[in-house]
Amino acid sequence: MRVLDSDDQQVGTVAAMKMGDPGAVTSHGQRQTRGPVAGVVDAFLGAEPxxxxxxxxxxxxxxxxxxxAKGFLASDLYAEADELDRVxxxxxxxxxxxxxxxxxx
Known part of the structure; x- marks a missing residue:
């Protein structure tokens, strides 16, 4: 799905999403539990975000x-949930x- 910024310019497409708990004091327990293979992948590529x-x-x-992100060699971007306007x-x-x-x- 396309992502458009507040200037109506296409930023890129949605690669992943994570629902949050804004009332949480820490992020403990917010990372998704994954299997051992995913743990190895995360060790090499890094965990999200x-x-x-x-x-x-x-x-x-x-x-x-x-x-x-749209564009050759463009780095991925993250938008906080409260930065979303609508779909x-x-x-x-x-x-x-x-x-x-x-x-x-």
Whole structure:
């Protein structure tokens, strides 16, 4: 599904999403439990969200969508759940411009 920023520009497409618990004090228990093979993959590629730990904590608590960014060699981006405006026939619409999104580390 396409992702459009607040300037109505296509940012990319939804690659993944994570529902959050904004009332949580920490992100403990927010990461999805995965099997041993996924653990090995995470060890090499990194666990999601692939951002600095403090920012990951915030994304895990609030929820996020991971965006496969448009453009050759463009880094994936993350939008917090509260940055989402709506979903309509044209795709996911954000309340913020692309520049405010969190880039993959």
């Amino acid at each position: 692939a951002v600095p730990e403090q920012r990951a904590e915030q994304l895990l608590r609030k929820g996020y969508i991971k965006i496969d 309509d026939e044209s795709g996911v619409r954000l309340r913020v411009p692309r520049a405010r999104l969190v880039p993959k580390a």
